[in-house]
Amino acid sequence: MSRVSDQALDAARIGDLKLRAAYETCRRLNAEHGKTYYLASMLLPPEKRPYVWALYGFARSADEFVDSLVAPDPAALETWGNEFLQALSGGPVPDDPAAVAMLHTMRRWQIPRVHIEAFLESMAMDGTITGYQTYADLEQYMFGSAAVIGLQMLPILEPQHPEAAARARALGEAFQMSNFIRDVGEDLQRGRVYLPQEDLDSFGVTREALGGGVVTPMVRELLKFEIERTRRLYAFAEPGIAMLHPTSQDCMRTAYTLYSEILDAVEKIDYQVLTKRASVSLPRRLAVALPAARRARQARRTHRGAVAADDSEKAPAGNAPS
Structure with a gap:
């Protein structure tokens, strides 16, 4: 241990x-x-x-x-x-x-x-389904594979506002879309394409073209489109971080920042996701996490102090500290 x-x-x-x-x-x-x-x-x-x-x-x-x-x-x-x-x-x-x-x-x-039933259903889909015709079809898959992960996390994070659930669901989808964009080449090795077929058709991209490993201008435009869609998910999810308990916010802010920067990393390698893996560097992860760790410690201290003060105010007068 x-x-x-x-x-x-x-x-x-x-x-x-x-x-x-x-x-x-x-x-x-x-x-x-x-x-x-x-x-x-x-x-x-x-x-x-x-x-x-x-x-x-x-x-x-x-x-x-x-x-x-x-x-x-x-x-x-x-x-x-x-x-x-x-x-x-x-x-x-x-x-x-x-x-x-x-x-x-x-x-x-x-x-x-x-939440578990939905998750297991989506995992089972990976055993038989190799593509999704529309984004709405993909959203159904992502509900079980990603959105419910955010919803499972939510009680632990102690939401302070009812709207936090919708934001958590969107953040789970944004994280997964980031992975789908980063992992196009890797997913192809498993025979899967998670980018919707309707999007491939709109940009004139075929599965065979993706399998060729060359990022053509059409593939690049497709990836740009998916990145912008995913950034809109992040933008919707972001206000939800402030709806969490103060001791949970730095955790989720860090995850939000580093996962969203996967999209930046894809752009930095000129969208070469068919043969390369875009990643956020360790120095960058530490540059985000270390200041967040200091803020998180302060949030915990502030919370403990507030709880102690509240307990003191609620104590019977005869037990008040001298």
Whole structure:
């Protein structure tokens, strides 16, 4: 068990050894495969971090069944998902650590079952569907694969305004669209194109042309169009950050900034996403995260002081400190 996990799990008052091991597995998955997401999670209060790791670990575990370039196994995803849903209904707890941590997280934060059902449905689609005719079709997929991730996060982030849910959903879609734009070449290796067919048709781009690996002027214009659409999603989502608890805002601001800069990175490599992977550099990630970490610590101190003052005002007069 790492010191990072011990600190967070102790703060969350998670003492059961099996649960602690499950959350540590999720943390490691997050740290290895979702570096931006993990970096942002470290800006939350320690007692909330394990639950974010669980959300990532669960999503990553499901994704592996259908995204493996070596041995995708949609049937195993169905079995795994059904076992988890049965556990939610009181059935046996699966052995998979990500499932163990996710069950605990859902119960702690009262995350609705329908979010998991929608997520598993979208993951199953990756086993059979290789493209989407319209953006509306893609949005249906993204609801389960991305928007519900934002909605699962929302209780942990403690929204302060009812409109935060719509903004969280849009941010999840913006994150996923950023990945789709960055990963066009990689997704083609799995036989998939996530950019809507209606958009390819509008710009005169075929799947065969994308498979050729050459960014033609038409491909470049297509990518510019998708980037602008995604930036509009980010613009709609951005006010939602201020609708969260003050101790959650720096986490989400960091994720917002670094994910949105994937689009800048695509532009910097002249849209060569068919053969290259655009990325936000480590120095840039640290330049965003380190000041945010200082602000996050101050927000936690301010919150603790406000809570202590409130508790003091509510204390019976006979127990007032002298």
